[in-house]
Amino acid sequence: MSIAPAITGPALSLQNVSRYYEDVKAVENVTLDIAAGAMIALVGLSGSGKSTLLKMINRLVEPTSGRILINGELVDAVDPHVLRRRIGYVFQNIGLFPHMSIARNIAIGLELAGEKTGHAERVSELLDLVELPQDMADRLPHQLSGGQQQRVGVARALATRPGLMLMDEPFGALDPVTRDSLAGEYKSLHERLGLTTIIVTHDMAEALYLADRIIVLEAGQIKADASPKQLLSGQVGPEAEALVAIPRAQAAHLSELGKS
């Protein structure tokens, strides 16, 4: 099995970033420095601004004000197509092209980047990387399970060897077992490839397990920025504690059931 060469993910800096939709303050004055190679979880209730924040990094959404820098370079100084080749993007219901083979779906970013050769080798390497069998290359998306399709989504996002991965509820539509195992596998890919990853999730348990730093958003603002350990200590503030309380209560409930 061939292993992709190590990539070093970039550092990120968001400086006083806001995005308003008329009178809705989707993201308000967010300042955040993210170290190269970090795995960050963005959590918060529905509508707290997580997706908007993520999409400003790859310029799917433009900020109303503020600056975003990747390795010191302003994102708006980079052509959006070039920028998006450097940034992998995975989202829920990944949106594979239904009439294209899995191989072509994975290689689409290479095609768009004008790379004319080496697609088959890269697809083969990526299938290995996301632990899909090679013979899936010729299938169509509807011939794969939801979990397998999400793996294809991760492979597609990695095709152009980005250093930064933005993941918006990537495993949200999957059953809990598949979700857990894909999340675990992604975590080891992140480490092996030296990526910088920002993952949006509703699931605090997933955030605590995956990330080395968790950012809690509420009404577009950062309400907590802490390690899983700090969050579990209960010292980080009421917004974070409300989210941690859910997996805590579930664990307690299961433990009680186990005793009865």
Ligand SMILES: Nc1ncnc2c1ncn2[C@@H]1O[C@H](COP(=O)(O)OP(=O)(O)OP(=O)(O)O)[C@@H](O)[C@H]1O
């Ligand atoms: N294109 C848009 N036009 C108008 N308002 C928008 C637009 N996109 C987002 N918003 C609003 O901005 C706020 C933040 O939305 P966003 O999708 O970033 O939240 P979220 O935390 O990702 O939510 P969810 O967890 O439900 O996906 C919400 O009030 C939303 O209605």
